[in-house]
Each structure stands twice: as structure tokens, then as C-alpha cells.
Amino acid sequence: MTAMGNEAMMTTLTLIDESGDKRCVEANPAPRFVKPTTPLRSRTVYAAAHVVPLAWADNTPGRPAQVDWESTIGFRRMIWSWGLGVADCMDTAQRNLGMDWPATAELMRRSGAAAAQYARDEGWGRSVADLVCAGVNTDQLEPAGRRDFDLLQIVEAYLEQLHVCEQSGCGPVIMCSRHLCRAASSAADYVKVYDKVIASAKSPVILHWLGEVFDTQLHGYFGSSDWREASQTVLQIIADNPGKVRGVKMSLLDADAERYMRAMLPQGVMMLTGDDMHYVDLIRDCEQDDPRCESASGGKIMMHSDALLGAFSVIAPQASAAIQALDRGDEAGYLGVLEPTQALARQVFAEPTEYYKTSVAFLSWLNGHQPAFQMVGGLQSARSLPNLSRVVELANECGALEVPELAAQRWNSLLALNGIDTA
Template sequence: MTAFTLIDKNGATRTVEANPAPAFAKPTHPLTSRVAYAAAHVVPLAWADNTPGRPAEVDWDATIGFRRMVWSWGLGVADCMDTAQRNLGMDWAATAELMRRSGAAAREYAAKEGWGRSVADLVSVGVNTDQLEQGGDYTLAQIVDAYLEQLNVCEEAGDGPVIMCSRHLCRTAQSPADYVKVYDEVIGAAKQPVILHWLGEVFDAQLHGYFGSPDWREASKTVLEIIEHNPGKVRGVKMSLLDADSERYMRAMLPEGTMMLTGDDFHYVDLIKDAEQADPRTGGRAVMHSNALLGAFSVLAPHASAAIQALDRGDEAEYLRILEPTQALAQQVFVHPTEFYKTSVAFMSWLNGHQPAFQMVGGLQSARSLPNLSRVVELANDCGAFERPELAAERWNALLAINGIAR
């Protein structure tokens, strides 16, 4: 019997039998009912000095291999995002190289796949200002220049641009108008439509009050003004506030042609599903849904693909049967302190055989406790998130053993 040893916060252990992997089928044509990106992590070289404060040394074969796995399920990859340890271990040199390598791999994959997906369909990357010194004081013009430097690397690689929230802009901006000014300049320089990333302070405390207010209703006015100033140039908004009500309100306010991509790893099942809701523009009701740009989908690529394939067939019941059981796992992956969810993402990648070691850039693999990871194992087993249950059990039980925890 293949089994997992589980451990609780008091050190007590118990054993559960491993469930079989679900028999999901990969798609044979593009997904149509939803746009879906999985925010992917990076894999470090296991033998390199990826300790805190050191420049990232990336295992490029494993990192790009993970992205090819995501593409094989019909999903796009959101790369160089917070999941890829932006502002938490990945330096700009490594990030720029990731932009280039992901774009090249996507171009090669698209040519072989033959589905007509563009490079931007396969990979959209985060454009930020994190090449600037953290904690430094910068003018709005310098922040624009930093954004444009990264945008240039993104576009040269052929990637789709995701304009990320900037810690530097959050610290420098004195009003909503400052955000509008910076975003107008960056979006105006972009050669293709962009996705705006709205990352809440639950993910990064240094983004408190982003878009000019800690009140999301006030901040949403700034986002909508930016979109209004740039007609046809904002492809979508990715919201990561972990607040379903704010996302439903915002998606109802978006102009036609601008989609909502949920970044809500706590409520994605309902947000992606069609639902009737109040339309604040008309005072009536309308059926709306979110698309997806989720870190959780990098843990659950087969489930995400199978669920969207079900929606493509018009089978909402099957969508719920597949995806609803995954929500508890995602909530554990993103449990407080939420910024360290990347540790659980890398952990699941290792258990599923997508990387050779449970290591992370900056030594971040230590950011979750064994009981925390044990709960991830339990919930992943419950919902069938282990692609190779025997390997997952072997690796997890070995990790416990080297930490002095025996069955």
C-alpha cells in the first residue's frame, strides 16, 4: 500500500492511504470558454548557492520544463510574477533571462503545437521596477524608466506584458493622479495590449494603499481611469485581493473588451463559473464570469484544464465536480502568511516530479513548517492533485525521515 505519513503541530503522526491520480485527458485543441494562465515558479540549481541574499542561480531545464508541462494542458503561463519570487529572491538579471528563455520556449512550443496560439497566449510576464534598489527614493520619471526597461525586455522576447504593482511607485505616489500618470506612460509605450496586475497587501504589505487608497472601491476608480485613458490597450485586469466581492464589482465595471482574470486563490471556483450578479452600471442583473491567472493553477494544471474543458462542453456540473474539491488545497497553499505560498507551490512541484529537489531561490523552502506542508499533502491527496502518488509518498516520507520523523 502506498501511504503518506502525516504530522500535526504537536508532533503526532498518522498514516493515510494514497489516492490514485485522476485520469484527466489533455486537450487536443485550444480551450475556448475561459482564458487561463498558471502563474509558474522557478526551480533553482540544487547545488548552487541559492541562500538568502545571493543572486538567483536557476535550473533552466527544470524551470522551462515546468512551463512546457503547463502548456501541454492547454493553459498559458504567467511568468516572472510574484509566484516566481519577484521581490522575494529573484534578482533582475535572472528575471530578464527568464523572460527571454520563456519567450523562446513558447515560440518553439507554439510552432510544434500548431494550434495557432501566439507567444503571448502561451506566456505573459510581469513587468515591474524591482531592478531599482529596494527602499530607495525615486521620482515618478525614474519609476517610469524602470518599467520601460523591463517592458522592452518583455517585448523583445515576444512575451505578453503584465504591468505589476510597483513597491517604488506605492512609496513615491502622492495621489491617484500619480498612478494614472505613470501607468499612462507605460501603457502608451507598450506595443501590444497589457494586463494590469492588482496585488493586494495580503500578498505584499508594502503595497498598502496601492492605486491611491486602502479602500478598494476608491482604488478601483483609479484603475478604471487608467483603462479609460488607454482604450483598446488594456487586455485585462488581474485581481489578487482575495476578496470575491471586490472582484465581482470590478469586473462588472470593466469596459467591453477588457476581461477580468481572477487571482483569487480562495474563491476561484465560483468566480470562474458563470453567475448572475448585480450590474452597478445599469442597476440590473447580468451573467458574468472571471477568467484566470492563478498561482493555484500551477499546482493544479491537470484539474484546471479538465475543468475548463468541461465548461467548453457546457457541462457546469462536471466543472464543479473536478474543481470544487481543489479549493481547500489552494486555501492551504495560500494560508497566512500568504506571501510564502511559493514554498507550497515548489513543494508540490517536487512531489509531482517536476523538479529534482525541494529547494528554492533564497532558501525560501524553509518558509513553511512540516505540519503546514503535511496539511498540503493531506489535501492534495484528498483532491487527487498528485500526478504520481507513489513518487509523492516516497519523497514526502523521506523528507520526514531526514527530519527525524519516522512512521
């Protein structure tokens, strides 16, 4: 909705709360961030990207995913243009929640091909793996719980997906497997499976530790519900495969667990934060206690996390501007850009956390990156209007509405479609 002031046009957003009460706020102008002209240096950063469905196709629950490839790949090009890499085929892309393996395999191939073309056109010397890493899982097997699979079958499923990933040129991310979580009887089973998969990889892999806050079927992954015990399993896998683990992506939404784990990683293995609730502090350099120190007082070390975040697909311009500030040694500039986005990310990832993908697609639609607010599996219905209204409010406050006039038009039209008067 646009209201006429005395001398200028004002774009307004209608907000609605859980009681149905409405209020209007003025849409803030979009920040004028500048895209980088050289690769980002101080951090390795991947934004986990979602998929855009064909608006007219049957993407109802339980149906095979039908993807709008032009919009989906276009979204990835947008992320690359800000100097960020794309983490593809991850949980943000609705793995185990609407995105089937045939569609995922096609996404790997198309993203890899698009990245290769983008790298050639860009001329920065970035490889396909720099531009895109992709999730390797076991979800081509029957849904976990319908039948049991032995460890050999799980390894073979991982290797099938690893082969597709490597053929595409994407860097492999070994994701947590629901099937392995069901089949493993001990931490040793995880080590056995991961060692076989990593040994077959042609390039260093990223290990993805996805917490049960994102997927309840992963309870007790890596052999324990205690993250301290589970971390020993991850460290054992890394030790068994020297030079073959590039990094660990932690998505436990527990900053203390991440700080502990990253201090324990061997040299050359990076921590990629997947903590969408605390990424501002985790990415910034900070002094922390060294858990390897036996003294009661503890030693101090300076550490930071790199990033592989679903939140960064929502705020790619801000993420880029913040890392550019770190590249200049401007910590205040980093905080000034990124701190205001944290409240938005926490709303996007509010419980039930697994449905954060709905808010990611919603903001993509508001910002003009897809033609309709739809998702594969019909998941666009997974957040309420008051919840989305709060997303709109916080996105407006931190400058995440890239074209405020378009965002207001689309949001107010969605309210009107649901019988809410925005006049």
C-alpha cells in the same frame, strides 16, 4: 512507505500535526485526466509558474538567483501541454522575494523562446503571447525603502522591463511597483505613470492589482486603502488608454471586490481572477448585481472571470479538465473536477500568504517536476512540516498527487530527514 495488503500493495502517507502526532492515510490513485487536442475556448487561463533553483548552487538568502533552466522551462512545457497559458515572472516566480532582475530578464527571454518553439511544434495557432505573459515591474531599482525614486525614474524602470518583455514575445503584465507605492502622493501619480508605460507598449497589456495580503509594501496602492476608491483609479487608467488594456488581474482575495470591478470594466477588457481562495465560483458563470444600476434593487447581469492563478500551477491537470468541461457546456463536470481543489488552494495560500510559493515548489517536487525541494533565496524553509503535511493530505484528497508512489517516497523521506520516524 509501502505496506503489503492481503492481495495488493498499498502506498501510505505519513501525516503529522502541530503536536507532533502522526497518522497514516492511504494514497489515492491519480485521476486520469485527458489533455486537450485543441485550444481551450470558454475561458482564458494562465497558470502563474514558479522557478526551480540549481540544487547545488548558492541560493541562500540575499544571494543572486541561480536557476535550473531545464527544470524551470520543463515545468512550463508541462503547463502548456494541458492547454493552459503560463503567467511568468510574476510574484509566484518570487519577484521581490529572491528572484533578482538579471535572472528575471533571462527567464523572460528563455520562456519566450521556449513558447515560440512550443507553438511551432504544437500547430494550434497559439501565439507566444497566448502561451506566456510576463510581469513588468521596477525591481531593478534599489529595494524600496533604501532611497526614494521620482516618478520619471520609475517610468524608465518600467519601460526597461517592458522592452525586454516585448523582445521576448511575451504578453506584458504591468505589475504593482513597490517604488511607485512609496513615491506616489496621490491617485493622479499612478495614472500619470501607468499612462506613460501603457502608451509605450506595442500590444495590449494586463494590469496586475496585487493586494497587500501578498505584499505589505503595497498598502494603499492605486492611491487608496479602500478598494472601491482604488478601483476608480484603475478604471481611469483603462479609460485613458482605449484598446490598450487587455485585462485586469485582481489578487485581493476579496470575491466581492472582484465582482464589483469586473462589472465596471468596459467591453473587451477581461477580468482575470487572481483569487486563489474563491476561483471556482468566480470562473463559473454567475448572476450578480450590477453596480452600475441606480435602482435600489439593482439590475442583474451574467458574468464570469477568466484566470491568472498561482493555484493553477499546482493543479494544471484539474484546471484543464474543468475548462474542457465548460467548453462542452458541462457545468456539473466543471464543479466536480474543480471544487475539490479549493481546499488545497486555501491551504497553499494560508497566512502568511506571501509564502504560498513554498507550497507551490513543494508540490512541484512531490510530483517529480524538480529534483529537489529547494527555492531561490532559501525560501523552502518558509512553511512548517505540519503545514506541508496538510498540503499533502489535501492534495491527496483532490487528486493533485500526480504519481502517488513518488510523492509518498519523497514526503516520507523529508520527514525522515527531519528526524520523524515513518516506519
